[in-house]
Each structure stands twice: as C-alpha cells, then as structure tokens.
Amino acid sequence: MPEDSFRLVISCPDRVGIVAAVSSFLAREGGLITEANHYRDPESNWFFMRQVIDARSLNYPVALLRERFSPIASEFSMEWRITETAIPKKVVLMASRQAHCLSDILYRWRSKELVFDIPAVISNHLDLQSYVQWHNLDYLHIAADSTDKSKHFSALSDSLTQLKPDIIVLARYMQILPSDICSRYPGQILNIHHSFLPAFVGARPYHQAAARGVKLIGATCHYVTEELDAGPIIEQDVVRINHHDSIDDLIRKGKDVEKTVLARGLRYHLEDRVLIHGNKTIVFE
C-alpha cells in the first residue's frame, strides 16, 4: 500500500439505500475507491462496510472528509470512523520468555510487511531484552511478583497509561490480565491462545490436547474480554499431528501456527478489516 489512503469503516442498522448514500457521497467528492466490502447480517439486520479511498483523489484533509460525511452517518445512525494510513497505529507488544511470536512480529515490522509504531515492548522477564533492544525499541521490564500480582498489574497499568497504545498485543504474555485493564481497552487487546478455541480453554492447552488424543492442534487470535479465552475470535488455524508427536512436538508445531495466526489477526486489525459485532467478528480479508 504505497499511497496514503483513508479507511471508512461503518456499522449500522440495515435498510435500503446505505450503499447508495455512501457511494454517491464518495463519487460526488471524487474519491477513488481502491477497496470496498460490505456485509449485511441477516439475523440482526445489521450492516457493515469498509471503504478504502485514495487520499490524493480527495485533495483535502481527513478532518474535512469527516465533517462532510457526518450528516450521512447521522441519517443512518452509523457507528463509524475514518482512519488514515499516514498515521501508523501505536502497538504495545507484551511477551514473557518465549520468543516465537514476538520475533515474528518484529520481523514483519522491521521488514515493513506490517506498518505500525511500537512505543515499547513490555515483559515480565529479561530473556528478550537484548533482542528487542537491537531493534532500537524500548524494553519495559515489569517483573511478575508471584506473591503480589496486584503490584505487577498496577505498574503495568501505569505504563499503559503513559504509552497510550491504540493496540496491545499479548504475544504469549502468559498472564491473565485483570478485569480493569481488559475493560479499559475494549476491542484493542489481541491475544494468541494456543488452542483451537473453544477447545482447551485455559492453561496448558497442548497438554490438554495430548490427553484427549486429538489429530489436529490449533491456535486462535481473539480480542481479550473479561472472560478468559472467550472474546471475539479474529482468526484460527490448525496443523495435523499424529501419535508419534510428543508434547514437545505439539509445542514446536503449535508455535508455527501461533505466530502465523497472530500475524494474520494483527494485520486484519491494523488495516481496519475487523468489525466486532456482539461476540463475533466480521473480517473483510
């Protein structure tokens, strides 16, 4: 995506005329649409839309676009936003000791496959510090005090307040976030869970999978809500295993799925492709 774009993302009650109104507005403004998706959920009768507009075709700033679009949004009771690709989102990455997801995201970031800013990487361990710092990134070490978790989370909460992230990515952070942090960032915290949810919620899912004797293992990227591993799912995938595979093999094979699924989920979110609807997601891939 070399040129600057505006992304218009809409959800509202469905009725005849929404596409006509939005596309006529954009045509009148001379906006060149480079990508467009819409979807109508027949059950809830709700409408979802994502439009990508070449910023140069409009020839005026995003503030004016928002102002001019506002009456249409009101008319159709839209929940809406317009984002600019020129302003990268701020993503705080959180990890523990395992490097696979963090390394993968940092590779995609430094190779510009995914475009975003990283105010800091936060970890409860020091294992990944040197690697992160090689990227000239801030590494916040907030040690997990097992006897007093509240101290840890209060320090974490303060750091987040300062860092003002648009998104928080739990790249195998391995701690359950307290409710108040979850609720402060609704639809902004992405987690990778190392199972095919809703199978194997909670701790040690690969051990659970081995115990049940499944023939595929998976990973799930989802938004974090106050209920553990129960938030809206963004992306999932699986990999085949067989009786030869030990727990260590499951963990090894699973890592590859985890990082791929998290990278896809993060890309969808960064590019404003994910719309949350109740406990489900619409993903305009």
Add this chain to the structure above:
Amino acid sequence: MPEDSFRLVISCPDRVGIVAAVSSFLAREGGLITEANHYRDPESNWFFMRQVIDARSLNYPVALLRERFSPIASEFSMEWRITETAIPKKVVLMASRQAHCLSDILYRWRSKELVFDIPAVISNHLDLQSYVQWHNLDYLHIAADSTDKSKHFSALSDSLTQLKPDIIVLARYMQILPSDICSRYPGQILNIHHSFLPAFVGARPYHQAAARGVKLIGATCHYVTEELDAGPIIEQDVVRINHHDSIDDLIRKGKDVEKTVLARGLRYHLEDRVLIHGNKTIVFE
C-alpha cells in the same frame, strides 16, 4: 437460497461513480440487496460487480428490471446480465467410465445442494448408465470410435445442439473436445483436470507427479478453451502425499480432491459468481 433472487453481473471499464449509479438505481427501485461484491482490477483498470437482489422486493418481472437498468449499462459501457434463480440452468454432464465426479455431482443435485436441470448425461461408455437412470435421467451413450473420432464428435455436437445446455461439465470425460465444440460454448464448458495446473498438463498427470516426486498432488477446475488445459482457472486444491503412496494411492487421494474442486467450481458458476477476464477469473465466493 429459499427465495427467488435476481443476480446482476457486470464488468466494465472502471471510473468514479459506477457503484453509486448501480446502488442508487437499486435503492430507487426498492431492491433489497442480499449479497454484493465488487472488484477493480488495477492493472487493466476494469471493474467487476455482482449484486443479488431479493426478487420480491422489486415486485415486477425481470424483463422490466432489465429494461430499466439498460440506460445505466449503456452509460458505463457495461457487459452485463441479470439472471433469475427461478430458472435453473441446464447442465449437460459428460463422463467416461469413472464414477467419482459424476456420483458426487448427482448426489449434490438430488439433495438439492446444487440447483440445476440435467437434460442428459452423455458418456462414451455404458458403465454408468444404470446408476444415472436410477435418477430418472436420460443417458446418451455416444460410443467413442477410436478409428474415427470425427464421427463421435459429430454425433456429440448434434446432441449438444438438441440439448441446448447452458453449461457442459466434463466430469472426467477423458476425451479432448475438438476446437469447434470448444468455441461454440465459450465460458460454458467446465473441466476437472487431475493436476495442479500448470503442472502436469495433458495425459496421466498422476504418473507425471509420481515421476517428479512431488509432495502434494492437486486438481484444477477450469473453463475449456481451444488450448489443452490452458483455460481460465476457477478453483484448485491439493492433498499431501508421501513416498509410501503408489500410483494407485495417488489416484485414490486425487479422486477426493477432484470431486471437491469440481463441485466448488460448478457451484461458483451456477451461482454466477465467476467472471472471466482474459485468461483469469474473478470468483466472488
């Protein structure tokens, strides 16, 4: 798809205002859009659209819809059509001796998973006659005369003329159709080739695959053109093999991919989801 729908399928040179024009037209007519997709090919600057409209929302016949839409189509130099789900497409199925693809399509037809009419099944062998006839379908046996292929194809050509198919499906028909038949039905003949094209064009692709030592085999559903196995691809898939697999195993595993890929390709075509653009397809899945 329980209710009757109209499907509006468009391709034309891209310019600002097409979506606005079409969606405003449909909104004015009161048309309830149940599914919509569009795509702009940046290389050729060409625009593609598929809209599904609830027929009851319009409350007038398709002929009138075509008449009213006609000026917009002219304005944008559209190639377009409006089809009705109430009128099932006529599909001539052609097979040889192998049953897997034909059985699969007939199952989907009799279970109404795919909705279409079958004027006849044509085969150069008698193996599948009894099975086809159990379905109360006509079975045309046009024997392949190996010494005089032209006689066979002339009989075939005459049969097709009489049957007036909208679509011809080569469900492992195993004969190369002559150019004149190919060119009479452009974009209407679907073939299933038992390899991942463009690998292993032509005869005995599983033997070619075994000889090359590949680790996956595949199948390709494509439109038939005058050049062998070179027409626009609609759908492809693969399955993993390994050194244990004999040619017979490849054939067995391949059959499952072949029938799945053909069924998907046929469904896309029947539901007007495939738009041909040069030697490629846009598939609005």
Add this chain to the structure above:
Amino acid sequence: MPEDSFRLVISCPDRVGIVAAVSSFLAREGGLITEANHYRDPESNWFFMRQVIDARSLNYPVALLRERFSPIASEFSMEWRITETAIPKKVVLMASRQAHCLSDILYRWRSKELVFDIPAVISNHLDLQSYVQWHNLDYLHIAADSTDKSKHFSALSDSLTQLKPDIIVLARYMQILPSDICSRYPGQILNIHHSFLPAFVGARPYHQAAARGVKLIGATCHYVTEELDAGPIIEQDVVRINHHDSIDDLIRKGKDVEKTVLARGLRYHLEDRVLIHGNKTIVFE
C-alpha cells in the same frame, strides 16, 4: 492391494528385542513384508506394531501362521491378531435421513475403493431405502418411536445380533446408542461427529459453532464409548468459514468434511491401521 495379505497387529509392553523377534520369525518363514510400522509410546512404555505380509510368500494357511507365531506372542505378553484381506469385514451401516455420508461410503464400496461386505443398512427412516436397494443391499427400517426409545433400541439390538457385524458405522445416525449396545461392540462402532471435538459436544454443533463465531468448522471420526462424543479419536479435519456463512453454509461445507473424515477413519479401521491405547489411537496411515 490386489494380492492377498495377512496383517499382523500387535501391542505389548515395550522391551528390547520385540522387533528382532517378530522380524526374525517372519524372515525364517520366508514372509515378504510389504508394509511395516511400529511405534513405542514413551509415556506408557508400550509397543505397537503392524506388519503386512504377502500371503503367497508364506505358502500356508493363516491358521498355521497363527499357531507358529503364538509362542512369540506369549513370550512378549502380546495382545495380537492376524487378519486376512481375503475375508472382507462385515460392516453394518446406520443412517437417518441425511444421505451425504451414506452415499459417499456406498460409492467407495461399489467402486471397490474400500473393500468390505454390507450385511444391511439400518435406518430409522425410509428416505434412503430406494437408493440403498438400487445397490442390491438389504435395508432394515427400524422406526424410531419417540415415546418409547427402548423398543427401538431393543429391535436394533436384535438385528445386530443377527447380522453379526465386525464394524458398525454411524453414518449420521442421529440417535445416541444405549450403553449396552456401546459396550457390546468395543472399538467396533465408528461415529462421525460434526464438530472438531472436544469443541461442541452433543446436539447441533454447527449452531454452537456459529454462536461462538469460530473461523473453522470440523468433523471427527471416533470410536463410540458409553460417554457421549468422548471415545478415542481416529481422524479429524476442518474447513474454513467466514462471517458470510449462514448456518446453512456451515452445514453444507461441513458435510464435505464429515464424509471425507468418516471415509478416512473407516479405511484406517478396515485396513487394521488403528490401535486403541486407552482413550487414544495409534493410526499407522
């Protein structure tokens, strides 16, 4: 597998010398091994083996092979069996109203992709009778009496007693078998469950999947035990879905996975490739 084979299937406590003993025995007898697999479970220290021997290479009947092998089996405390491909297994197929799994199995049976005998197809409905009978197979209609299930299951139990099946395949039979039938046929009843177990146990798994907003749906072939959907898993697979897919789409896409997974599971079982170990399976694919 055109020639007759013997299949030797073994499980026993692991110790040094088992492979040597078995393979030396077979070498002494002049047995040509066409396929061989073994596996040692490190956790339970248990050993599993499957050997396929070309029957002609032995030049004597299976009874003698069993007799001669018996001392080795005793020495190593083996649980073992030797089966003959010349004697097809007897498979009772049970279905309800949906045709996809039954049709698929019958296709594989009549095309000889899978080799077995069918003493009867049992159903609680008449929908599939004509189709089954076209295959010259017995169709036992045992109506499900919703007010008195026990009568239904007692009739079913009697039929099974008469039919003496080696295997019972629940090809979407849609009834929960009573404990006594389950326990009469341990490791002999194959079920296809239309979810990726252990996710979505029980009724209406596609509805459960839609409610949870998963991005993949799956199917599981497992042995039936007294606990619902909890028996040893033989095979699983998944297919991708997205927000566009209605429940009907899930059911349609799921059917293709169900029949493929059931066919694979059945083939593994028919070819003596599955060894049950606690609640898990070793599958020598």
Add this chain to the structure above:
Amino acid sequence: MPEDSFRLVISCPDRVGIVAAVSSFLAREGGLITEANHYRDPESNWFFMRQVIDARSLNYPVALLRERFSPIASEFSMEWRITETAIPKKVVLMASRQAHCLSDILYRWRSKELVFDIPAVISNHLDLQSYVQWHNLDYLHIAADSTDKSKHFSALSDSLTQLKPDIIVLARYMQILPSDICSRYPGQILNIHHSFLPAFVGARPYHQAAARGVKLIGATCHYVTEELDAGPIIEQDVVRINHHDSIDDLIRKGKDVEKTVLARGLRYHLEDRVLIHGNKTIVFE
C-alpha cells in the same frame, strides 16, 4: 530430543531378512530403539531404513558401533551411515537481501528448535549483516559482480572450501550456482524455490503464477542439482490466493510458505530423515 542418539540410515536392494538382521543386531547389542522407520520401494525393489538408538543404551562409542555393524552392511550391500546427535552438523546459510527465510532459520537456531552449527552466513549484499552479527555469527560478504560472475563464484567456492559445511542452505540466495559447486555437494545443498514445482521453474515465479491465474501458490524445498529447479523435492506446501491479491500480496503470502517449507525441509535433513533415491526422496517424518 534431550539425550544423545545414534542414527543408523540404510538403503540397499530389498530381500527377505534385512529388518531381522538389523534389529537382531541392535537387540544383541542392547540398543534401545527410540524411533524406527523402513520402506520398500516396490518399483525399484529397494529398501530404506532409519533407526534412532539411545546412545546410553549401547555404552560404547560410535566408532565401535560402526565397526560391529559393518559386516551386516556388507552382507546386504548397504549404503549406510551412522550419525551422532552429539556432533551438530555444520550449516552454511546463504542469503541475498530478503530476510524472511534467514530470520526464520536464525530464530529456530537460537531458540534451539533446530540444532546445528553455523560456520558463517554468506551473502552477496550487506543488508543482513548487522542482524546476523547480533547473533555473534560470521557474515561473509561476497559481492556479486554482475559483469564477472565467475569471480564471485570462485570467491564463494574458496570460502566453502575453508568452511567445510555439511549442508549449504540457499535461503533465497537468488543466484544460480555454477555446476562445479553443485556437483561438489551432492545431496547437501538445500534450496527454497518460491513456487509449487514443477510449476513455474526459474525466475519470478509469483509473476508467472499471477499471469496464469492460479488459485493457490506454493513453495518447494529441494536439493540442488546441476539442472535448475529440478533436483529431488524434500517438502512442498501451498497457500490460497484469490483475484484480489496483487503481486505484492502473492509475495507476502508466499514468504510465509517459503520459510515454513524451508524450515521443515532443513529439519528433515538435519535429523537424517531424508533419503535420496534417484530424483525422489524418502522422508521419514
């Protein structure tokens, strides 16, 4: 695999008694077999075997094991080797400017997912130098002189002579190696080709794929031989694309497949799981 193991890898003409001889030998020596695979190619009547033996169970050095096994090897005209996990293989990594494959391999190396030594990373560009050096690895920059390729390759050849690699991995090296280097390292040079071979041999396979309009793209890990992209295939995989995907999307999606396929192929090779047989491979996964 935490404990030291010996790996016995064999190929020879098939005849009755090989498994018996090898397993009886190992049983006599008290060797604990932790993994075992064999395969008989019916076409060429050739036999392949891989046995993993717990080194502690033998209680004597590998040299003695080789000596004692030697008579059996002679008797059956075996091509064979015994490797030790205690001696990591020496892997020279070669890359150009793209980081995805190299980063992925280095991650697996530093996390000890894959165990091997890296005498040096060789590149014709400086882009990856700093990243490689952070790992405390030697970075050999051998600039590609476009006017005089022979100078480049002669310097490369000299470096390889000095580095004495067991394996050379072309991690998107982007240069065609001259015949003399290829033939010096038979079955030791692994390449990742960014297509599903034999489709799209040679340059710019993603452009070729886009031009043909395929619906899946792939990657192939193979041994390098003197004929371009025609060596024995170790591993392949694919990923789905559609009409929306630009060449840049193909490249992005393809990168994820490339690195996964290369990592799998490298693991198989490092663990002595790959046996070359003519232009094919037996891979004991």
